Amino acid sequence: MTKRSITFYLNGRPVEAYVSPKDTLVDLLRNLDHFGARESCGQGLCGCCTVLVNGTSVSGCLELAELIEGKNLDTIEGLDAGGELSVVQQAFIDAGAFQCGFCTSGFILMVEQLLDENDSPTPDEARDYLSGNLCRCAAYPEILDAVQLAADKRKSLQKEPA
Ligand code: FES
Ligand code: FES
Structure with missing residues (x-):
């Protein structure tokens, strides 16, 4: 072709x-x-x-x-430009939000978008936003924990003096 x-x-x-x-x-x-x-x-x-x-x-x-x-x-x-993981990537590690990892890059990109649009999503809002992403390992509870961790970390970074 x-x-x-x-x-x-x-x-x-x-x-x-x-x-x-x-x-x-x-x-x-x-x-x-x-x-x-x-x-x-x-x-x-x-x-x-x-x-x-x-x-x-x-x-x-x-x-x-x-x-x-x-x-x-x-x-x-593109997320770890400069060799440093993004807040969301680190939150997935800290929350243990994956097993095989096959779904993880898709989830992370969606969580980045979610937090850009809503810096304090409730678990229901996060679940709804991520409903198009499936995890065969069923790491959903940990993924929601990662959303919370990342949201908190992003907000604390915003409060830090430049
Ligand atoms: S591989 Fe593209 S949506 Fe499943
Ligand atoms: S961690 Fe295995 S499919 Fe999600």
């Missing part, structure tokens, strides 16, 4: 890549050695492949790669 060149921004950096018409964003990311977005159901049902396109979460298993032309594509790999 004929490939064509596209350019876009991957975690803030300009990138050129070659894609075929059937490639998805997950295929594109694999070809660029980005393995954080995982393909599980392949049908837009589980959230394991979550990435952000121009700041909006999408299922990387469904979106065609060539449509990313000129846009911003953000993935879990």
